[in-house]
Amino acid sequence: MFIQSIHLRLRACSRIASALVLAGHGLAAQAEPTLSLDQALQLAQQRSLQVVAQDAAAAGARSMAVAAGQRPDPSLRVSLDALPINGPDRFSLTRDNFTMVTIGVSQELTRDAKRQARSTRFEREAATAEASRALAIARLQQDAAAAWLDRYHLERIRDALQTQRNEAALQVDAAEAAYRGGRGSQADVFAARSAVALIDDRIDQIERQVASAVTQLARWVGDDAKRPLLGVPATGSVPLAADDLEARFAHHPEIEVLQRKEAVAQADADLAVADKLPDWSVGLSYGKRGPAYSDFVFLSLSVPLQWDPKNRQDRQVAARLAAVEQLRAERGEATRGHVAETLTMLQEWHSNRQRLARYETRLVSLAAERTRAANAAYRGGGSDLMPLLEARRAEIDTRIEQLRLAMDTDRLWARLTYLIPANHAGTAVALP
Helix, strand or coil: CHHHHHHHHHHHHHHHHHHHHHHHHHHHHHHCCCECHHHHHHHHHHHCHHHHHHHHHHHHHHHHHHHHCCCCCCEEEEEEECCCCCCCCCCCCCCCCCCEEEEEEEEEECCHHHHHHHHHHHHHHHHHHHHHHHHHHHHHHHHHHHHHHHHHHHHHHHHHHHHHHHHHHHHHHHHHHHHHCCCCCHHHHHHHHHHHHHHHHHHHHHHHHHHHHHHHHHHHHHHHHHCCECCCCCCCEECCCHHHHHHHHHHCHHHHHHHHHHHHHHHHHHHHHHCCCCCEEEEEEEEECCCCCCCEEEEEEECCCCCCHHHCHHHHHHHHHHHHHHHHHHHHHHHHHHHHHHHHHHHHHHHHHHHHHHHHHHHHHHHHHHHHHHHHHHHCCCCCHHHHHHHHHHHHHHHHHHHHHHHHHHHHHHHHHCCCCHHHCCCCEECC
16 A cells, blocks of 8 residues: 555656646747748748759740741841952952952741741740759658658657656666665666666657657758647648549659650650651842952852751651650650559558557557556565566657657658649549
């Protein structure tokens, strides 16, 4: 009865102290701005330089599309023809009838179809940059959400260990009191202290992991990573289902990037076909001679001669078409790989949720019941301290394993939820 009385008093004091600490944390959290998952994702997108880079790439490609659709600039030609360099007329511009100063202008007549093909090529490059921007957003959302969730769950593990540490500290006090009263052994005191020391070591380890999680979150949200976290989102459903993955993956950002690159390659092939018809150039020049001689006007027409089209122009077209086929095959292979990977993640997420339900309904409660039974036996004098310490250690391990599994499950949720941009996401599907 003496040991039981000590236990009851110490447990009551521990509960009061824990309540005061939690109340203090609650007041501090209310005074300091919090950081929700949605806020973290918004901050990550606002701070992303990759998004800025893709916006710049798209703007540059659009400007090039406008420039490529214009006619080439005319060329100005100024020349000094047939200038004598020896004899009595050397360096004279007027005494030799062949000497003249010529000024002229020429213009390449690029066909409208070719200019349109060049413009289309850059427009598709701009679309590729836009798809790359969506891919960058999807990846940063996945990474930022995973960083937020990691910190959230690691802090839960730390809090659970701290609670267990408080319970273990009560056990030390009870063991010391029993030893002083001649009802316990010194070995029980050392065993109780060792249990507390082991929990302290685990708390130090998890504190380091929490600090690392804050650092990783700061990678995405900056100094706001130090703010207290607000709640946890509902992670019981994902916007994907196993039976429509292949259709949904047509809108996957990485697949869309490959589609846009394929369109660029097709535009290159169309431009190679247009290049098979050469562009003509026309020119007009005026030649000024000495006052004793007539001036001249020159008209010119230039046409490229394609001597071996089957080994030059046709080969270029074939190479561009082969590049299109290559990208099409790579896109198909990437789609298959992403579908298989995502299906695996869905299956693992589903399995983890079933395991979490088992922890919540059976494993944690059984571990807690074992600890309570061992505690009752020890207080009643029917058992020594070691069974109680072993039961408490098993309960701690069970609770920590549950929290670790919840962290892994939520990381899968983040990857699945932000795999495809929101404007392409379908209705959320809840799995059992």
